[in-house]
Amino acid sequence: MTDINLNKLQEVFRKVFSQPALIINPGTTANDIRMWDSLTHIELIAETEQQFGIEFSLDEVMAFNCVGDMMDCIAKKQSSGY
């Protein structure tokens, strides 16, 4: 499930940041990706929600520090049958 989520999330990142060759891992942070900042973050969140069919809360979004945090939150929502 983790690998599937990572691959799916990678596609989201590639689309949002318009970087077709972008590779992410759970440790990837905003410092590792050009243009990942508070301006683009909200687009990333909206696209992730759409692709995974889930909904984050504002506090969850503000607590994301890296891709791993996003994956944990997605996995939690998937296991709770969101």
Added chain:
Amino acid sequence: MFLQPLYLLGVLLTVGINYILPATKRYIFLLLVSCLVIGSYNRESLVTLIALSGINYWLVRQLFRSKNSLYYCVGLSLNCLAILLFNYFTSSGHRLQFELNEVYFDAKGLILALGLSFYSIQHIAYFIDVHKNRIVPEQNFIRHLFSIAFFPKIISGPVCTMQELLPQTNGSKITNEQLCKGFHQLVLGLVKKMVLADRLAPCVSSVFDHNDAYPGITGLLGAAFFTVQLYFDFSGYSDMAIGTARMLGYDLKNNFNLPFRSASVAEFWRRWHISLISFFTRYIYYPLTFRFRQHKQTAAWFGIIITFLISGLWHGIGFSFICWALCHVVYLCFELSTKKIRFTLSTKISPGILHYTGLLLTFWAVCFSNIFFRSLSFPSAVHHLHKLLTDFMPNNWEAEVIAPLAVGGQQAEYFNLSTTLTLVLTYLIFEKRIEAFSLSAKINWAYLFVAVLLIVLFGVFNAGERFIYMQF
């Protein structure tokens, strides 16, 4: 206030007494010192601070107990109103005085209280966090008052939240490392303010006070000088505040991180006045854009516009600050909508060229917006821009460009200007290394010797310059 020898002696004495007091009682002593510092500025500031803290303390507790949104609305309105009145009376010449039992009170002084707009946003953040059940309100009013009044941050921040400061009142051992780092940072702040910012101040005033007399290029260079002056003035203040707090055992949020090394305006705002931008991002920008996130980029544009308009209003009421904010709205929306093109460019152009082009464009974009920030009035800013567009090049470089920036046409004044520019450029080039020195965990005598030498040889002692951000 921060630059008076008596204040600096007072700080060292406070650090000494604070060090020997029991860790859990230090905040009471520091609250008394803070009240003394604020009261010595003017009594109205102290009255306002205690009154507003008391009202906010009561309202937040009522909000937590009853979960009644009325307390939340009243609390937010009260603090927003305080900021708006503060800004209105800062920019207007209205007088407001009354007499109470033969004691004259300057009501304008109550509104123009020291640090009012800074601690009001601390209260706003507190209300939002309690309302959203992120934190439990403080039960002890003395601790609440302390976290508002803590004197190193009272004038102009750094903006702190209650949850950053309150846990630190429990006290822990103050280490030699904290004392050394704090002292080094305090000295660095003095150098930035006295040797760099205050030396640039007359050059900036010379251009902005008579901008109708000089061509556009002088105005543009004046805006660049002001941008650098503002940086040294405000980051110097922040270093002194953070350094003093660290010596007293408190960690405050960093406010600047090499902002002139930003290759985009978005990056600039991650490096400039970080504590205030964190507040705006967390409490205004994210909640707004999150609510409308299904609109993706449009939501981000909307968030940028509202956040910067509020930031403009927080800085002051008037067209100048609105225009300053609109400049940054345009820059950020442009960057957001061109991210694909910029990424494509980055794959085709050498990274070095792209980076340095970004640095230059960002610096001059910020300088341009600061014409509104520094101009004495909105018509004066418009005049400044008119000169930029219609009368850019000078007929006589020496008389129309160099002499105004040097505040005179004599050789001594040219020498003075070249010394200032040498100091400023040297600092900016070696900034990263100098700041690393200042974070040395043991007393660095060579660093302190050079700093004192710079202050004695090149420092401005009689400028009477206030910190620029004291007006906000």
